[in-house]
Amino acid sequence: MTLDCPLCQSTHVVDFEQDKRRRYFRCEPCSLVFADPASRLSPKEEEAVYQQHENEIGDEGYRRFLGRLADPLLEKLGSAPLEGLDFGCGPGPALAAMLEEAGHKMVLYDPYFMPDHSVLGTTYDFVTCTEAIEHFYMPHKEWGQLLSLVKPGGWLAIMTKLVIDVDAFKHWHYKNDPTHVSFFSRETFCFLAGRDGLDVDFVGNDVILLRKKNE
Secondary structure, eight states: OOOOOTTTOOSOEEEEEEOSSOEEEEETTTOOEEEOGGGOOOHHHHHHHHTTOOOOTTOHHHHHHHHHHHHHHHHHHOSSOOEEEEETOOSSOHHHHHHHHTTOEEEEEBTTTBOOGGGGGSOEEEEEEESOGGGOSSHHHHHHHHHHTEEEEEEEEEEOOOOOOHHHHHTOGGGGSTTOOEEOOHHHHHHHHHHHTEEEEEETTTEEEEEEOOO
């Protein structure tokens, strides 16, 4: 099988793992692990899975979870009110509410729940993308879109679980969600930071803060 990496589009792709659900591949240059494209859900099937999520804006447990990204991001942003975009906000945009409560102005985008494409035509001081990047079928396209939304000097804040190695991957619950198709690692984000002129800061096990350098 000949496959191009869906992130960096390299042809240097190797087998990584196979389970009872899917086959997985790994890109040698950028280290992205991705599920066999033949195993992807249809848009209708994918949306049906998302509809089962119960993430409410006022849910304190969900807010604590999102605080793992919100708190370090707010430290980076400082006190001046800034404008941000929550990309892939889902049906319950709790993170945007938290950042607005901290004094920032937020707009929302989600291809299923907030499909307002007009918000993708400008740039922002910061863009957040929590538990969404692993759903990207064409991460080369969506990654480029995310970067295009961030002003020079601005921040891209991502939350996603990271691949460690093949042994951990074998027993990783995260890969069992059929809507999870693109799996990033520290090596992947370091590759992207080096290629795209970003400063990268890893916070804990699943938060990545990237700063777009001033032009």
